[in-house]
Amino acid sequence: RAKSAGGNRYEFADPEADARVITRHGLTTALPTALERGEFFIEYQPLVHLGDGSVRGAEALVRWLHPQHGVLGPDRFIPLAEHTGLIVPLGRWVLEQSVRQAREWRERNGGDAAGPLRINVNLSPCQLTHPGLVQDTVEILERAGVTPDALCLEVTESALIGADDDLLKPLRRLAEMGVDIALDDFGTGYSNLANLRRLPVSVLKLDRSFTRGMQQFPADPVDLKIVEGIVSLAHSLDLAVTVEGVETGAQAEQLRILGCDTAQGWYYARPGPPERLHELALVDATG
Ligand code: C2E
Ligand code: MG
Ligand code: MG
Ligand code: MG
Numbered sequence: 001r002a003k004s005a006g007g008n009r010y011e012f013a014d015p016e017a018d019a020r021v022i023t024r025h026g027l028t029t030a031l032p033t034a035l036e037r038g039e040f041f042i043e044y045q046p047l048v049h050l051g052d053g054s055v056r057g058a059e060a061l062v063r064w065l066h067p068q069h070g071v072l073g074p075d076r077f078i079p080l081a082e083h084t085g086l087i088v089p090l091g092r093w094v095l096e097q098s099v100r101q102a103r104e105w106r107e108r109n110g111g112d113a114a115g116p117l118r119i120n121v122n123l124s125p126c127q128l129t130h131p132g133l134v135q136d137t138v139e140i141l142e143r144a145g146v147t148p149d150a151l152c153l154e155v156t157e158s159a160l161i162g163a164d165d166d167l168l169k170p171l172r173r174l175a176e177m178g179v180d181i182a183l184d185d186f187g188t189g190y191s192n193l194a195n196l197r198r199l200p201v202s203v204l205k206l207d208r209s210f211t212r213g214m215q216q217f218p219a220d221p222v223d224l225k226i227v228e229g230i231v232s233l234a235h236s237l238d239l240a241v242t243v244e245g246v247e248t249g250a251q252a253e254q255l256r257i258l259g260c261d262t263a264q265g266w267y268y269a270r271p272g273p274p275e276r277l278h279e280l281a282l283v284d285a286t287g
Contacts, residue, residue: 027072027076027077031080032084034064034066035089035090039064040090040093042061042098042101043271044060044098044271044273045058045264045272046264046277046281047120047242047263049261049262050255055117056117056118057102057117057118059121059264059271060097060101061122061271062078064077081124085126087124087127091124092140095136095140096140096143098119099119099140099150099151102144102150102151103144104274105274105278105281117150117277117281118151119150120154120182121151121153123153125156129167134170137174137179147178148179149179152179152180153179153181154181154182154183154184154205155171155184156183156185156189157184158185158188168198168199168200171200174200180202181203182201182202182204182205183199183201185244186206187210187230196233196234201239204239204240204242205244206227206230206241206242206243211243211244211245211246211247212245214250214254215247215248215250224254224258228259231258240261240262241259241262242261243255244264246266246268248267252265252267268280
């Protein structure tokens with residue numbers, strides 16, 4: 001196997017890699033028409049309160065129903081969309097759909113004990129630097145008749161590492177309006193923990209790599225200590241902690257004991273169609 005040189009992701013000596021390059025090129029050129037033709041769709045994965053097990057909202061995860069290749073996950077096309085700039089209109093579309101969906105959930109599920117459902121939407125770094133972000137978000141919320149507190153925007157830790165004030169300004173404006181900002185994949189970016197104070201975030205989403213260590217029983221003691229430390233730091237900074245990748249009941253219990261607030265993962269539900277979330281939340285609300 002040829003080793004790729006200089007950070008090149010593709011190993012051209014590998015025949016399969018050639019196929020991947022062609023697909024990559026093909027996918028890139030098909031992206032704009034895919035948006036026009038409505039080939040993207042969104043799945044929603046519930047966010048569950050660890051204390052009482054209630055569904056509090058969902059994360060929107062985009063998929064592409066490609067006419068030849070079938071359903072493609074975001075890891076296949078988001079990087080391409082970022083590279084070509086299509087991520088801006090695509091991200092706007094995801095935001096608009098998701099916020100509308102949140103409104104529908106709220107209308108149908110308004111008065112339950114756990115409170116109105118909220119929606120988490122991923123933002124790519126390119127969207128952060130796009131000048132229309134704040135205005136687009138405000139308009140989308142207004143059009144849907146949804147208050148800003150229904151929305152949480154997820155930004156990866158790596159996108160904010162070394163972020164200067166210009167980059168943080170739109171996030172600050174959104175946070176002041178009442179939109180929650182979550183630091184996604186937290187713990188993978190080697191960011192300075194003290195840096196957290198500077199960021200307009202209110203939620204830490206602990207990366208799946210931490211929950212993995214809790215799959216076996218007893219859990220890895222070092223992982224436990226690290227998570228315990230992160231949770232206590234987060235809470236002392238008034239940040240809520242969400243954990244990703246919870247696949248077993250044992251993990252959920254461990255993370256609850258460690259003080260994590262919200263969880264997401266296959267143990268509760270895989271990402272699915274919006275009706276599924278409504279069912280889960282409703283079952284939950286009626287006991
Ligand atoms: P993410 O934001 O960290 O989303 C969580 C990913 O973990 C999702 O993968 C989800 O399906 C997966 N996951 C959830 N629970 C479990 C579990 O228990 N076990 C395991 N093994 N995996 C679990 P997905 O849907 O493939 O999305 C991958 C990434 O693509 C997302 O990571 C996010 O960074 C990005 N993405 C998804 N939708 C969008 C979007 O609309 N815009 C942008 N910019 N990025 C998006
Ligand atoms: Mg996310
Ligand atoms: Mg994440
Ligand atoms: Mg992740």
